[in-house]
Amino acid sequence: MTSDQGSGAARREQPRLTAVPGEAADTPEQLLHRTALGDEDAFAQLYDLTAPRVYGLCLRVLRDPAQAEEVAQEVLIEVWRTATRFDERRGSASAWVATIAHRRAVDRVRSAQASGDRERRAAAADAPTEEGYDAVAEAAAVRLEHRQVRRCLKTLTELQRQAVTLAYYGGHTYRQVAVLLEAAVPTVKSRIRDGLVKLRDCLEVAR
């Protein structure tokens, strides 16, 4: 479900406990509900559905595979721990998981900044990972349906798009974004909102 690349093939060939043979695959919402009841098999399936999103997002924000893996692990265990609090009426399961992942990744960025953790940041910058990262991102780009997101990002004005992506992928606060873009703080705030609204309409996120 995440790729047909060889690297993951061995893992996916393991037999997986399936609730009902022949039935349509469980949705993330169903798996999350079962996870909330302590169903470890459901959680394993949920892992397979969501871990690439969690890890990929952590990797994009943190840029360091070791840290990304560490944070992804925290996130996925948080998903297990707090599945009891997921409320389908308030959003989809994948958005819920992505929200946890993004917040944790950003928290890690902020705490590193706050503690002036130069060493860690230097290590992240030095790590010979940029290639690996790009290769992974490239592979992801090929195999995943994200054209819509790319296309919709292009409908934003340059400032809207930069403000949104610097905040989301870059893990910067809107004030930091204002500094980076040499724009006024209120302008950045409103560009972020306008950009998100445009993105929403383009992606047709209807609830």
Add this chain to the structure above:
Amino acid sequence: MSADVHTLIGPWVLDAVDEDERTLVERHLTECAECAAEAAELRETVARLSDVTIAEPPAGLRDRVLHAAHRTRQEAPPAPAPEPARARPQRRRVRMPRWRLALGAAAIAVAAAFAGIVGTVAVLQSTTEQDRVATVLEAADAEVAYQEAEGGGRVTVIASESLDDAVVVVSDLAALSEDRAYQLWLVDAEGQQSAGVMDPGDSSATMLVEGLGDADLIGVTEEPAGGSTSPTLPMIADVALPA
């Protein structure tokens, strides 16, 4: 102030606010339903931005996460109408379990997801019973078991040992004539007692069984309408309760 908070919703959705602002926005969202709705929509939108960053996680991560989950206690669900702790039954053989048909919108959606069914028909008795069902489904120690029934259909049991209750979802059992009914039984080493009779001719229902005691399994039999005092064997399903 509130206008100012409102302009922070966009940055908040992107986690691009500081700690104080985050608190401010989250408090605001509890007070402004419209803002909460907008924030929820934008959250869904923003989550889509992670579509383009999907990447294969490292090989060892899966085992570590599953292993850690196994050793991690799950949080209690957000307080759903707290109830006083119920005493364990002192004389369980004497006490008859009560059962009700129960249906709550959220509860049934959850139960249907477990049971792999849609459109279970049941009768809503009161919000109290809806809440009881929801409480069982959301219990931290709730465990799910199911079984394909003899003759078709499925019986799903979501049981909570701490609550001593179970939600039983019966779906699409073999069709019955109007003078026959399905009956539920709590079975333990000493025998079985009725846990309720479904309406004549009904082949699907969602039921709350209260007072599991030491029952080992929940059985289902076909009986004359109105039920029997002892089960007509063989049972068409016998779903083991968590030990």
